[in-house]
Amino acid sequence: MIKKLYLNSINLDSMGDITPDFVAAEFEKGTAYRRETLENHMSYEEETQLLLLVKNGDVEGVQQLLQHLGSLGVAVGSISESNLKQSRYLFLCGITMFTRAAIEGGLNEELAYDLSDAYIKCMDRLENQNQVLELSFISALDFAKRxxxxxVLRSMPIKKCCRYINNHLHNKITLSDLAAYSGCSESYLSTIFKKQMGIGLNEYILHEKLEAARKVLLYTELPVAAIAAQFHFCTHSNFSLHFRRIYGTTPANYRNSTHSLIWKELNARDKGIT
Incomplete structure (x- = not known):
């Protein structure tokens, strides 16, 4: 552990190294090993290229580059004496960079962080380094595809509109609010939204709220009435009516169906039940 006393003793004005001895020892050991085995890290250029492909949503480019790097057997350095731990550490490095690249590419940051969290949780359950590596590759492709x-949303007003809707699913969303946030008139926004998205604004908002509510139904035990209120449906009955129209069954029946086994499995895993 680095003590506060050590931090206070660092001379930042000196031209000498400030690397702690235990870090310097690992640094020299790793450098010697790399030279002996002739293994080099993925180059900065290759790493930058991969992140740029994710940022640009170039799914085919990401796939081709990953396959190319795999065929070359590019090394990634040694950061743990355990192969599984090493793969997990590298996964965390990769998912962090993919998430930031996707956000820079226009993906909603909350969605990006939620997706990153989901991948990390799934990675944590894996016990095989090859599975961890494969999941890392899948995550890069997933972010690029998103x-x-x-x-596909060509105009900035539509992007801003969708971002606002996604961030306010628990609120009442009005056309006037969306128009003000998007910087255009209500009539213009309604017209271009339908043209570019292939669905009307109100229907899109309803679909997004219902999809979010569906996930809450699956992964929590929150009462249906509370979920309806959470997503600002005027009544429990109104929520059930719309839910049945889209999913073909009532919220209660949906939760009690085989889909609810997903929640039961996750709950059992969290409690350590096998």
Whole structure:
């Protein structure tokens, strides 16, 4: 552990190294090993190229580059004496960079962080380094594909509109609010939204609220009436009516169906039940 006393003793004005001895020892050991085995890290250029491909939503480019790097057997350095731990550490590095690249590419940051969290939780359950590596590759492709899907939205007002809706699903969303946030008139926003998205604004908002509510139904035990209120449906009955129209069953029946086994499995895993 680095003590406060050590931090206070660092001379930042000196031209000498400030690397702690225990870090310097690992640094020299790793450098010697790399030279002996002739293994080099993924180059900065290759790393930058991969992140740029994710940022641009170039799914095919990401896939081709990952396959190319895999065929070359590019090394990634040694950061743990355990192969599984090493793969997990590298996964965390990768998912962090993919998340930021996707956000820079236009993906909603809350969605990006939620997706990152989901991948990390799934990675933590894996016990095989090859599975962890494969999941890392999948995550890069997933982020790139989501960026591509976002870029189908050609105009900035529509992007801003969708971002606002996603961030305010628990509130009442009005056309006037969306128009003000998007910087255009209500009539213009309604017209271009339908043209570019293929669905009316009100129907899109309803679909987004219902999809979010569906996930709450699956992964929590929150009462249906509370979920309806959470997503600002005027009544429990109104929520059930719309839910049944989209999903073909009532919220209560949906929760009690085989889909609810997902929640039961996750709950059992969290409690350590096998």
């Amino acid at each position: 960026v591509r899907r976002m870029r």
